[in-house]
Amino acid sequence: MSSAPLPFLLEIGTEEIPDWMIERALAQLLESLEAIFLKEKLSFESIGVAATPRRLVVRAYELQARQADDMQTIKGPSVEIAYRGHQLTQVGLAFIRKHNISGDERTNLQEEKSGRAFLGALRRIPGRRTVDILAEALPKLVLGVHFPKTMYWTGKGGPRFIRPIRWIVALLGDEVIPFELAGVRSGAVTSGHRRLGAREIAVTTADYEQRLRENYVILSAEERRHKIHDGMAGVRVKRDDALVETLAYLTEHPTPIVGSFDAEFLELPEEVLVTVMRHHQKYFSVEDEHGKLAPQFVAVMNIPSDPEGFVRRGNERVLRARFNDARFFWETDQKKSLAARVADLAHVTFQAKLGTYLEKTERVKALVGALGGDAHAVRAAELAKCDLTTELVKEFTELQGVVGGLYARAQGEEDAVWQAIYDHYKPESMEDAIPRNRTGQIVALADKLDTLRGCFGVGLIPTGSRDPFALRRAAQGVVKILVEGKVDLDLAPLVNDPTDGAKALTEFLQDRIRYYFKDVRGFQYDEVNAAMAAGWSNLVDLEARLIRIRNLRSSPDFEPLAASFKRIRNILDQQKFTGTSAAAIDEKLLQDGPERDLYDEYRSIAGQPIESVISQLRPKVDLFFDKVLVNAPEDDVRRNRLMLLGTLLLEFSNIADFSEIVTTS
Amino acid sequence: MSSFQEIIFKLKQYWAERGCIIQEPYDVEVGAGTMCPETFLRVLGTEPYRVAYVQPSRRPADGRYGDNPNRLFKHSQLQVILKPSPDDVIEQYLASLEAIGIDLRKHDIKFEEDNWESPTLGAWGIGWQVMLDGLEITQFTYFQQCGGIDLDLVPAELTYGLERLTAFLQVRDSVYDIEWAKGFSYGDVRYREELQYSVYNFEMADIAMLWKLFELHEGEAARLLKLYDPKAADKQRFPLLPAYDQVLKCSNIFNTLDARGAISVTERVGVIQRVRKLAVGVAQAWVDQRQPAVAEVAQ
Numbered sequence: 001m002s003s004a005p006l007p008f009l010l011e012i013g014t015e016e017i018p019d020w021m022i023e024r025a026l027a028q029l030l031e032s033l034e035a036i037f038l039k040e041k042l043s044f045e046s047i048g049v050a051a052t053p054r055r056l057v058v059r060a061y062e063l064q065a066r067q068a069d070d071m072q073t074i075k076g077p078s079v080e081i082a083y084r085g086h087q088l089t090q091v092g093l094a095f096i097r098k099h100n101i102s103g104d105e106r107t108n109l110q111e112e113k114s115g116r117a118f119l120g121a122l123r124r125i126p127g128r129r130t131v132d133i134l135a136e137a138l139p140k141l142v143l144g145v146h147f148p149k150t151m152y153w154t155g156k157g158g159p160r161f162i163r164p165i166r167w168i169v170a171l172l173g174d175e176v177i178p179f180e181l182a183g184v185r186s187g188a189v190t191s192g193h194r195r196l197g198a199r200e201i202a203v204t205t206a207d208y209e210q211r212l213r214e215n216y217v218i219l220s221a222e223e224r225r226h227k228i229h230d231g232m233a234g235v236r237v238k239r240d241d242a243l244v245e246t247l248a249y250l251t252e253h254p255t256p257i258v259g260s261f262d263a264e265f266l267e268l269p270e271e272v273l274v275t276v277m278r279h280h281q282k283y284f285s286v287e288d289e290h291g292k293l294a295p296q297f298v299a300v301m302n303i304p305s306d307p308e309g310f311v312r313r314g315n316e317r318v319l320r321a322r323f324n325d326a327r328f329f330w331e332t333d334q335k336k337s338l339a340a341r342v343a344d345l346a347h348v349t350f351q352a353k354l355g356t357y358l359e360k361t362e363r364v365k366a367l368v369g370a371l372g373g374d375a376h377a378v379r380a381a382e383l384a385k386c387d388l389t390t391e392l393v394k395e396f397t398e399l400q401g402v403v404g405g406l407y408a409r410a411q412g413e414e415d416a417v418w419q420a421i422y423d424h425y426k427p428e429s430m431e432d433a434i435p436r437n438r439t440g441q442i443v444a445l446a447d448k449l450d451t452l453r454g455c456f457g458v459g460l461i462p463t464g465s466r467d468p469f470a471l472r473r474a475a476q477g478v479v480k481i482l483v484e485g486k487v488d489l490d491l492a493p494l495v496n497d498p499t500d501g502a503k504a505l506t507e508f509l510q511d512r513i514r515y516y517f518k519d520v521r522g523f524q525y526d527e528v529n530a531a532m533a534a535g536w537s538n539l540v541d542l543e544a545r546l547i548r549i550r551n552l553r554s555s556p557d558f559e560p561l562a563a564s565f566k567r568i569r570n571i572l573d574q575q576k577f578t579g580t581s582a583a584a585i586d587e588k589l590l591q592d593g594p595e596r597d598l599y600d601e602y603r604s605i606a607g608q609p610i611e612s613v614i615s616q617l618r619p620k621v622d623l624f625f626d627k628v629l630v631n632a633p634e635d636d637v638r639r640n641r642l643m644l645l646g647t648l649l650l651e652f653s654n655i656a657d658f659s660e661i662v663t664t665s
Numbered sequence: 666m667s668s669f670q671e672i673i674f675k676l677k678q679y680w681a682e683r684g685c686i687i688q689e690p691y692d693v694e695v696g697a698g699t700m701c702p703e704t705f706l707r708v709l710g711t712e713p714y715r716v717a718y719v720q721p722s723r724r725p726a727d728g729r730y731g732d733n734p735n736r737l738f739k740h741s742q743l744q745v746i747l748k749p750s751p752d753d754v755i756e757q758y759l760a761s762l763e764a765i766g767i768d769l770r771k772h773d774i775k776f777e778e779d780n781w782e783s784p785t786l787g788a789w790g791i792g793w794q795v796m797l798d799g800l801e802i803t804q805f806t807y808f809q810q811c812g813g814i815d816l817d818l819v820p821a822e823l824t825y826g827l828e829r830l831t832a833f834l835q836v837r838d839s840v841y842d843i844e845w846a847k848g849f850s851y852g853d854v855r856y857r858e859e860l861q862y863s864v865y866n867f868e869m870a871d872i873a874m875l876w877k878l879f880e881l882h883e884g885e886a887a888r889l890l891k892l893y894d895p896k897a898a899d900k901q902r903f904p905l906l907p908a909y910d911q912v913l914k915c916s917n918i919f920n921t922l923d924a925r926g927a928i929s930v931t932e933r934v935g936v937i938q939r940v941r942k943l944a945v946g947v948a949q950a951w952v953d954q955r956q957p958a959v960a961e962v963a964q
Contacts, residue, residue, distance in 0.1 A: 015755060016793060018778035053776070149780065151791040151807055155749065156817045163791070164807075166752060194759065195769045250775055281799055299799060301773040311773045314798025317838060321735050328733070347926075352934060 005044075006130075006173035007205040008060040012142055013167035013191055016053045019249035021162060025145050026051055029058045032141045040133050041067055050219050052252040054191070056145075057219065059205075063172070067127025074099050074121040075109055082119035092119055134177045138170060142181060154182055167191055171205050193217050193252050196303065216304065217252045224248040231256035232298055237284045238274075247282060251302040258286075259316045263295040265323045268330055269406050275396050276322045281315070329391035337411050338404060341386040348388050351469070353458040357385045360450060367446040371489065377442045380420035383408060384443060387421075401425040420444075427477050430520055434481045441485040448474040449494055456501035456508070475512040482539040483516070492537035510536055517546060526662040527553070533657035545655050552611060557618040562661035564621045565652075568645045569659035571630055577639075580646030582606070589640040594623040602648055610652050621648075669831045669845040672765050673719055676743050676825065679764045680717040683757060685745065688718035693910050694917040697722050698744030698824060702909055705786060708748055708808050709948060710955050711817045717745045719827065723917060725924035728863035731856045734839035735829075738862045739855075743825040750807060750821030758805065758823055762797070766834060773798050781806045785916060785937055787813035787945045790822065802830050812948020872927040879918045883939060886911035890946045895953045905950050912943045 010033075017025070026049040037044055037060070045062035076082060076099075082092035096106065101121040109120035143159055150160040159182045170177040170186035179186050190208070192198045192215025203211045209219050218224050225248045235258055247254055265273065270293045277283040277297050286296040299315045306312055345358035354360070365381045373381070387393045387404030396403075405422020413421075416439040423435035424444045435441045451474050455461070462471050481487060495505045513536060517523045523546050531545045552558050572578075582602075590596045601620045605613040630645070632638040652658065667675065677687050691701040698704060698720035707714050720742050728738030747754060755776075763769060776793040781804060783789070792806035804824040808816055828840040828851065837843045841852030889908040894900060919936055922928050928936060 016776035016778075149791070151809055151819075153750065153807055153819045155819065156815055164752075194755075195774065199756075250777065283799075299773075302775055303770070303773055306771075306773075308771060310771050311798050313836075314772070314800060314833065317836075318799040321838065325733070325735065347929065349933070 003065045005062040006065050007171075008044075008058075008063045008130075008134075009169060009171045009203075009205045009208055010058045010138060010177075011167075011169035011190055011208075012056045012165060013169070014054055014056070014161070014165050015163040017051075017056070017162050017249075019053065019246050021147055022051045022053070022056070022249045025056055025147065025162070026058075028145045029056060029141070032144060033058050033060065036133075036137050036141065037063070040128075040130075040137075042130055042133070051221065051249070052217060052219065052224075053249060054194075054252065055217075055219075064130060065172070066129050067133070069127050070125040072123045072125050073109065074101070074123060076119040076121075079108060079117040079119060088119075095119060131172050131175055131177050134170070134172065135179045138177065138186075139179050139181045158182065169203060169208070171203075174204065193302075196253070218254075221248050224251065224254050228254050228256055228300055231300075232284065235296070235298060236287045236289070236294070237298055238287055240278070240284055243278065243282065243284060247300040250282070251300060253302055253304055254300045255302075255304050255306075256284075256298050256300050257306050257312050257315075258296060258298055259283075259312045259319070260296045261316065261319055261323060265327065266293060266295060268323070268327055271399060271402050271406065272326050272330065272392070272396070273323070275399055276326055277319070279396075279398055280322060281319060283315075283319070325395065326392065329395055333390040333392055333403075333407065334410065338383045338386040338407055338413075339411075341389045342382060344389040345385055348385075351454070351458075351460070353460075354454045357388060360454075361385055363450050363454075364443070364446045367450055368442055370494075371442050371446055373439070373442040373446070376414060376416040377420065377439045379413070380417045380424070380439055380443045381446060383413070383417070384421050384424050384447065416440075427480050428473070430476065430480070434477075434484050438485070438487075441481050441487060445478060445481055445487070448478050452478070452505060452508075453495065453497065456505040457497075457499055459501065461501065461504055461508070471508070472512070475509055476516065478509070479512050479516045479539065483543050486540050488538065488540045490537045491539065513539065513542070517543075521546075523550060524553075526660055527656075530656035530658055530660035533660050534653055534655060548611065549656055552614065555614055557614045559661070559663045561614060561618045561621060562658045563663040564618075564625060565649060566659040566661070566663070567625065568649050569657075572642060572646055572649070575642055577642045577646060580643060580650050582647045585643050585647060586636070586640050589637050590644075591628070591637075594620070594627045595641070595644070598624045598648070599644055602644070602651065606651060610655060666835055666844070667766060667831075668847065669827070669843055669851060672831055672834065673741075673743065673827065675765050676761060677717060677719075679761045680715075680745055683715070685715040685717040685747075688716050690718060690720050693913045694723050695720065695913055696724055696916065696920055698742040699783065699788070699822065700786065700913060700916065701744070702906060704744060704746050704822065705788070705811060705944075706906075706909065706948070706951050707746065708811050708816055708820045708822075709814060709952050712955075713818065714746065714748045714820075717743065720744050723862075723920070725862070725866040725921045728859060728866055728924070730863040731841070731852075731859040734841065737828065737840065737855075738859055738866065741827040743823075743827055745823040745825075746820050747823075748820035749818035754821045755805075758795075758803070762802075765830070767797070776805070779804065785940050785944060786811065787941055787948070792822075797833065800829060800833055802826060802833065812945045812951075814948055814952060866921055866924045870921055870925050872922065872925060875918050875922050875925075875927070879915055879922070882911045882914040882918070883943065886915065886943045886947075890943065890950065893950045895950075895956075896958055898958050900954055900958055903950075903954065905947055905954060908950075909944075909947045912940065912947060915940050915943065 030047055030049045034047055042064045044060045044064065047058065047060045050057045076095040077091050082089060099121065105121040105123050107120060107122055109118045111118065143161065147162040150162055152158045152160050153164040165182050165184055167189065168181060168184050168186040169188060169190050170179065171188055176188055177186060188202055190201050190203050190212065192201055192212065197215030197217060201211050201215055212219050218227065225244055228244050228247055273293060274285050277285050283297040283299050286294045286298065288294040297319065301311050345361055346356050348357040350357050350360045361382060365378055368377045368381045384404060387400055387407060390403060393400050393403050401424055402422055405418045408418035408421050416437055419437055420435065420440035420443045423440040424447055426432055426435050426444060435444050451469065452471055455469050455471055460469060491509065495509060496502045514528050517528045518525050527546060527549045531542055531549055536542060590599055598620045601617060605617060630641050632641060681687050688703050691703065695701055701720055703716050703718060707716065721739050722742050723739050725738060727736050729736045751757065759769060775796045777796055779792060779794040781790050781792060788811040790806035790808040792804065794801045795803040795805055802825065806822045808820045808822055810816065831843045832840050835843050841850065841856060843851045845851050845854050886908050889904060893903050919940060
């Protein structure tokens with residue numbers, strides 16, 4: 001029995017889901033639904049997801065309406081036991097009764113391997129209706145979506161989800177897939193825009209999206225993004241894709257409007273104005289034709305129009321109040337210089353076990369000196385944390401550092417100093433730039449290293465996803481600054497104080513180094529392992545060697561040679577051979593032919609870069625392994641051979657441990 | 666145009682029509698309506714409850730001598746508790762805004778993620794800040810835990826910032842300019858209070874005296890909690906509510922000391938812990954008090 005494939009629609013109607021969680025939830029829904037179809041052997045043409053803040057939607061097209069029938073084989077006793085002549089024995093009959101086997105199903109089965117025959121049955125298992133399968137699977141699918149922070153709302157012990165579920169549309173063709181979830185019965189009724197749409201709207205799989213549109217809900221995030229972009233055409237908006245994304249998932253019917261503010265606020269630093277607009281009000285800022293901030297902003301409403309200007313004026317008033325606050329803080333803070341605030345840092349906790357920011361400042365200053373920072377760097381380190389005592393940073397914490405830099409500039413500090421303060425939290429992510437000058441790089445390094453050493457020292461070590469002090473970001477920042485700033489210094493001695501949890505911290509940093517070169521810079525993992533095995537502490541040097549390895553890898557001789565090096569490493573390890581030294585090779589013991597050739601080759605290439613010798617070295621190594629038995633019966637010959645191989649390995653081991661390279665052959 | 670007090674009347678009327686008991690402000694100083702027993706203790710346990718009240722909320726550190734148009738030492742919250750929260754709680758909330766004259770078809774409403782947490786009370790919830798034309802007018806929270814206890818019924822807590830809401834409706838840039846009642850501005854009614862409490866909290870409060878008071882109230886709360894006996898047959902009459910008042914006193918004194926700059930870094934976390942311990946103690950005893958005494962069960 002077959003029936004035509006059907007469209008499938010699931011809409012989970014909720015209260016407003018945090019914008020940044022929505023796409024991740026959709027990806028999970030898509031994956032889980034696909035897994036169900038696969039497991040249940042249901043064919044489909046395509047699956048798609050969509051969402052607004054109030055609904056998560058999964059749709060499938062041309063979904064098989066019923067599983068195909070399945071043939072089940074039931075194996076019974078062998079024919080010798082089951083039959084006497086053509087008559088079933090007691091054993092045979094018992095089998096037939098136990099499985100309730102009909103005359104049509106009964107058959108003899110031949111086992112292929114042994115050729116033996118058994119009494120058995122072939123039974124047709126009718127496929128289940130997709131509606132029934134989904135009615136069972138969907139509640140689990142929905143509640144199985146993982147969110148960073150969930151809630152319960154129906155009472156203690158009730159189901160958990162990101163926000164309360166208020167309605168569910170579940171349709172396969174015209175039929176409702178019946179189930180209940182958190183006290184809500186699935187149906188064919190959705191809900192429109194909170195204020196402009198109808199509260200209950202009957203839908204079909206065919207008219208669902210159109211009915212939502214009529215009720216002021218634009219289902220497609222892509223369309224909402226476009227609507228935001230189009231609504232800003234003609235305004236010189238500072239590009240901000242992340243904000244577009246946020247607003248696309250904060251609204252069901254986004255419409256940008258342009259507001260303005262008093263130009264006198266432009267006397268405040270641009271950073272402060274932009275932060276207020278961007279982070280506190282979710283406004284786009286606007287530039288004039290010279291790229292300077294213009295006294296305008298774009299807000300995005302969740303309604304189609306503002307004919308009477310209520311929304312524009314409301315937002316303008318809110319912004320005015322915010323800017324007034326900022327100006328008040330800016331002026332108040334200036335009454336006390338950063339230098340005069342150092343002592344106040346004794347009242348700001350860095351971390352309970354690690355004391356105050358005053359203590360941190362002292363440590364960072366000392367560390368700046370140890371890193372070779374000049375007087376400017378020491379001055380910047382002394383003032384770097386002082387903005388934590390300012391009203392402006394208390395109000396706009398995300399401006400820490402930046403505000404300190406701006407105040408330092410206003411208070412006449414040197415460029416190198418104020419820029420270093422301004423930049424010292426950078427890089428805040430892998431995409432963020434490192435501090436713009438060396439002074440800033442040194443201060444940023446010292447600040448981050450101090451945090452890492454301090455936290456590891458008191459056992460605050462990140463585990464899994466728990467990293468409350470953002471130590472991963474700090475370590476990543478250290479790596480990025482050292483490499484991209486080409487800061488030529490050794491990391492290992494800076495993190496080897498045993499009271500600082502040196503072992504754990506060293507491994508933590510090595511992990512971050514691996515991650516940086518592999519995932520950010522695109523080196524192969526074996527290249528990174530090989531290069532780090534030859535030294536990981538100086539990242540400028542490590543990067544240079546990694547580039548050499550990557551270039552070497554294109555040589556046809558590289559992988560075979562790497563394979564030989566791995567073989568050498570294994571032989572040396574097996575023989576527990578150490579103490580390699582070229583001078584210890586006894587030339588008299590060398591056998592003429594491949595062994596002496598290899599030795600001569602070694603003598604001629606020693607001290608040269610591997611790039612220029614690889615093509616002549618490789619055949620000699622190959623031939624050696626081809627013709628020479630390393631494990632010679634004579635003890636002194638064997639030791640001499642091991643010495644030769646060890647010496648060869650050592651010759652190039654300052655670039656990388658090539659035995660770490662994974663070869664295809 | 667509605668005055669400040671008319672807006673309060675309308676909101677109270679609106680929620681009274683939806684089954685809320687209209688309470689008066691609690692008569693012990695609090696930093697937020699959440700801290701009143703009508704919220705903090707009533708959300709515990711299995712009995713449904715609906716209540717609304719205006720709570721003057723004192724935040725000594727937010728005082729600005731009456732100079733700042735948006736910041737106040739003491740602001741007024743309309744606190745609504747719906748326990749358990751009805752399925753259409755958001756619809757009911759939005760309709761309350763329309764009841765005070767906001768035409769939501771002409772304004773922009775957004776629900777932005779904002780989860781609430783009070784370490785001092787061992788309480789947290791999931792919710793939003795409700796933005797009206799870019800202005801935060803309400804904190805909306807589904808309580809999950811209070812006093813460190815998972816709640817049996819999940820209450821919705823709506824906290825309206827009444828000064829802001831009124832400034833919005835009356836189109837005023839300063840809260841001091843809003844009309845409280847015909848012929849009286851908010852400033853007429855409250856300016857002197859803002860000024861004098863700012864002076865007291867920031868400049869003149871006697872630190873040694875406050876510490877002494879803190880310890881006295883803390884001691885009394887601790888003493889009572891120690892006396893509470895879950896097995897006592899007459900535990901229902903045990904004065905947990907007075908014990909909780911002592912905790913509220915501690916909290917307000919702590920806030921005043923903090924504004925006065927009298928709490929050092931090292932002390933701060935410890936003092937919050939001390940208050941939290943008392944609040945959690947009261948909450949746990951409160952839940953227990955509603956249960957029959959162990960002795961009765963045994964009979």
